Amino acid sequence: MASANNALRVFFILTVVCAARAAPAPAGAAKATGGAGEAFDITKLGATNDGKTDSTKALQDAWTSACRVTGRATVLIPKGDYLVGPLNFSGPCKAAITIQLDGTLLGSNDLAKYKASWIEVSHVENIVITGPGTLDGQGTAVYPKSKTADYKALPNTLVLFYVTNATISGIRLLNAKFFHISIDTSKDITVKDVSITAPADVENTDGVHVGASSKVSITNATIGTGDDCVSIGPGSSGVTVTGITCGPGQGISVGCLGRYKDEKDVTDVTVKDCVLKRTTNGVRIKSYEDAESVLTASHLTFENIKMEEVANPIIIDQYYCPQKVCPGKRSNSSNVSVKDVTFRNITGTSSTPEAISLICSDAQPCSGVQLVDVNVEYAGKNNKTMAVCSNAKGTAKGSLEALACLV
Numbered sequence: 001m002a003s004a005n006n007a008l009r010v011f012f013i014l015t016v017v018c019a020a021r022a023a024p025a026p027a028g029a030a031k032a033t034g035g036a037g038e039a040f041d042i043t044k045l046g047a048t049n050d051g052k053t054d055s056t057k058a059l060q061d062a063w064t065s066a067c068r069v070t071g072r073a074t075v076l077i078p079k080g081d082y083l084v085g086p087l088n089f090s091g092p093c094k095a096a097i098t099i100q101l102d103g104t105l106l107g108s109n110d111l112a113k114y115k116a117s118w119i120e121v122s123h124v125e126n127i128v129i130t131g132p133g134t135l136d137g138q139g140t141a142v143y144p145k146s147k148t149a150d151y152k153a154l155p156n157t158l159v160l161f162y163v164t165n166a167t168i169s170g171i172r173l174l175n176a177k178f179f180h181i182s183i184d185t186s187k188d189i190t191v192k193d194v195s196i197t198a199p200a201d202v203e204n205t206d207g208v209h210v211g212a213s214s215k216v217s218i219t220n221a222t223i224g225t226g227d228d229c230v231s232i233g234p235g236s237s238g239v240t241v242t243g244i245t246c247g248p249g250q251g252i253s254v255g256c257l258g259r260y261k262d263e264k265d266v267t268d269v270t271v272k273d274c275v276l277k278r279t280t281n282g283v284r285i286k287s288y289e290d291a292e293s294v295l296t297a298s299h300l301t302f303e304n305i306k307m308e309e310v311a312n313p314i315i316i317d318q319y320y321c322p323q324k325v326c327p328g329k330r331s332n333s334s335n336v337s338v339k340d341v342t343f344r345n346i347t348g349t350s351s352t353p354e355a356i357s358l359i360c361s362d363a364q365p366c367s368g369v370q371l372v373d374v375n376v377e378y379a380g381k382n383n384k385t386m387a388v389c390s391n392a393k394g395t396a397k398g399s400l401e402a403l404a405c406l407v
């Protein structure tokens with residue numbers, strides 16, 4: 001990504017927790033046609049499967065060759081461990097490329113080599129990344145020692161940037177240094193049957209982040225990291241998240257919204273048939289109290305969600321202010337509006353009494369919020385399940401009485 005994005009990224013890391021948007025870059029992608037596939041096996045291009053010898057050049061060469069083929073082409077990564085640094089899989093390509101990942105790619109820990117990402121696919125149309133193999137970011141060796149450490153920006157594992165029509169399936173992602181998968185300024189993207197694992201105590205290891213993208217489907221995935229399992233940032237529309245088992249982690253979120261100038265609306269997001277296990281949050285929408293841009297998050301549906309001892313199962317927070325540096329703006333935080341949000345058939349347990357927290361702004365109340373069959377109960381003894389709400393307008397039915405806090 002562009003260096004402007006690096007600047008954003010550094011700032012973002014220091015302030016932690018929300019996803020930076022990529023700097024705009026010109027679009028451009030080629031049309032691919034069908035036909036016979038040609039395979040580029042990295043072991044025939046000089047890659048060594050010992051997990052120690054740098055095989056970056058073999059992979060980069062395989063991509064370059066595949067990208068020039070007309071019709072279909074495959075980059076084949078056979079079984080074995082391959083140590084690789086940053087890979088720039090940029091298009092436009094003539095071919096519809098499949099990256100067949102049978103082996104394991106190990107992300108080099110020589111941080112000086114990286115810009116913003118490890119494997120970046122950009123300006124490409126029609127690509128499949130599939131196989132039983134693993135993208136191992138090897139983050140454990142470079143994770144910051146403390147949350148306040150003034151550390152260098154770390155690379156995301158797999159980034160799609162200006163990509164149209166991509167499928168990522170079957171693969172396993174492990175210990176990304178930063179986000180595992182980032183879908184940025186892309187459309188018609190499917191992520192399915194993947195598993196994503198990173199330590200529970202390392203932030204910014206989001207499973208899948210979607211930003212400025214449309215028609216994205218994330219389905220049948222097991223995700224456990226130290227940050228959001230799935231996060232859906234500004235400018236996203238037509239996103240469906242189904243069949244996710246999430247935990248540990250911070251849950252599934254829409255946001256953060258309003259962090260930067262010129263952010264676009266988020267609309268038509270469906271999160272369905274998911275299980276959250278001991279996550280800090282369940283499903284949440286968060287926008288900055290001091291939002292820098294004016295936008296709307298609307299038509300968001302969270303349905304058939306099972307909570308298992310989730311600390312904060314249902315959250316809308318229009319006063320998100322992680323650094324606590326939003327003095328005096330509180331009563332004016334009206335830049336991000338949240339409307340038409342449905343929580344339907346959400347069951348299970350909360351590990352704190354506060355099962356629902358809908359904190360909307362005075363200046364811009366949340367509207368059209370529906371709680372339908374929401375029955376999440378505090379798992380502990382002594383205290384009663386409760387909801388804390390302000391300025392949340394809408395209707396509730398079939399839900400636990402203590403949770404029906406809408407006005």
Ligand SMILES: *[C@@H]1O[C@H](CO)[C@@H](O)[C@H](O)[C@H]1NC(C)=O
Pocket residue numbers: 001088090115120
């Ligand atoms: C990737 O390669 C393309 C084309 O060669 C170039 O324009 C782009 O700047 C490169 N990106 C990175 C992150 O190095």
Ligand SMILES: *[C@@H]1O[C@H](CO)[C@@H](O)[C@H](O)[C@H]1NC(C)=O
Pocket residue numbers: 096097126127128165166
């Ligand atoms: C999307 O990509 C796949 C695989 O490369 C290809 O078979 C399919 O035809 C593409 N779909 C469209 C609409 O171009």
Ligand SMILES: *[C@@H]1O[C@H](CO)[C@@H](O)[C@H](O)[C@H]1NC(C)=O
Pocket residue numbers: 170192193194195220221222
């Ligand atoms: C879900 O993904 C797993 C791999 O993570 C796969 O084994 C399983 O077949 C998939 N299930 C469906 C219904 O596709």
Ligand SMILES: *[C@@H]1O[C@H](CO)[C@@H](O)[C@H](O)[C@H]1NC(C)=O
Pocket residue numbers: 289290291292293294329332333334335
């Ligand atoms: C709301 O956004 C506008 C830009 O669109 C900005 O000028 C203004 O400062 C923002 N409001 C707050 C409270 O940050």
Ligand SMILES: *[C@@H]1O[C@H](CO)[C@@H](O)[C@H](O)[C@H]1NC(C)=O
Pocket residue numbers: 273303304305306345347
């Ligand atoms: C409610 O969601 C659960 C999954 O959490 C699902 O098994 C059940 O069928 C759903 N009920 C309805 C009425 O859709």
Ligand SMILES: *[C@@H]1O[C@H](CO)[C@@H](O)[C@H](O)[C@H]1NC(C)=O
Pocket residue numbers: 328329331332
């Ligand atoms: C909040 O808005 C009111 C007018 O709506 C304005 O008078 C006041 O200065 C604003 N406060 C801040 C801290 O921006």
Ligand SMILES: *[C@@H]1O[C@H](CO)[C@@H](O)[C@H](O)[C@H]1NC(C)=O
Pocket residue numbers: 352353382383
């Ligand atoms: C539970 O209730 C007790 C008083 O009955 C209170 O002291 C305690 O802080 C409550 N726990 C939580 C997690 O709210």
